[in-house]
Amino acid sequence: MNSREAERAPSALTPPPDAIPPVRHPEAPAPGELLGAHYDHCFGCGGGQPHGLHLQARAGDGVSITAEFTVQSAHQGAPGLAHGGVLATALDETLGSLNWLLRTIAVTGRLETDFVRPVPVGTVLHLQAEVTAVAGRKIYSTAVGRTGGPDGPVAVRAQALFIEVMVDHFIDNGRPDEIKAAMADPDQIRRVRAFEVNP
């Protein structure tokens, strides 16, 4: 990384001066409510992916989320330890779930991850995430993953920038077969509406 990139990288995750605090949508799921999957074949949260993370997220207070992910044998990197990319996926998925509370459709633009402790297979990773600021289409958020319980030691941390998109982002870029199937599925349409601003 040259010095110009080093200068730019951290600032991309720092909200600009005109950023505002996030606003919980009045129809957001109530604190404690399980959110369910946004797409059954999602590797992070879908039930239709045998080796997926099957991450379960729950609405918290304000614009915050808690989630749990149990590390399976299929998620190894080193023997008996979770793959770092899988842990980053768990953080990404948890951060992405925050958009249910804003009722905004958004995708990850940038995700910075700290791996603080190794996470063995069989561990339940307790994740917490919150939106810290919003600036136009840019949504700034942080997440932490702990082991041994919701108040256990921190194993992973992330900072992220999500960018709001229209549903066309998926329709225009997704593979036609999956898009057709999703658009023909009333449950999928309902889930997308739950994400949208002014549905």
Ligand SMILES: CCCCCCCC/C=C\CCCCCCCC(=O)SCCNC(=O)CCNC(=O)[C@H](O)C(C)(C)COP(=O)(O)OP(=O)(O)OC[C@H]1O[C@@H](n2cnc3c(N)ncnc32)[C@H](O)[C@@H]1OP(=O)(O)O
């Ligand atoms: C009914 C059928 C359809 C079904 C659909 C199902 C919907 C389900 C609902 C919800 C799904 C949620 C899924 C969650 C899954 C977990 C989260 C993920 O893993 S998401 C996947 C990984 N991410 C990507 O694939 C993004 C790939 N990137 C892009 O597509 C573009 O780059 C995008 C949209 C992020 C931005 O492109 P631009 O053209 O729209 O906008 P520009 O102008 O480039 O950026 C806007 C602002 O953001 C900054 N920005 C963009 N990227 C940045 C970056 N990497 N770092 C820093 N700043 C960045 C820019 O500097 C700009 O800032 P300034 O407005 O000028 O201040």
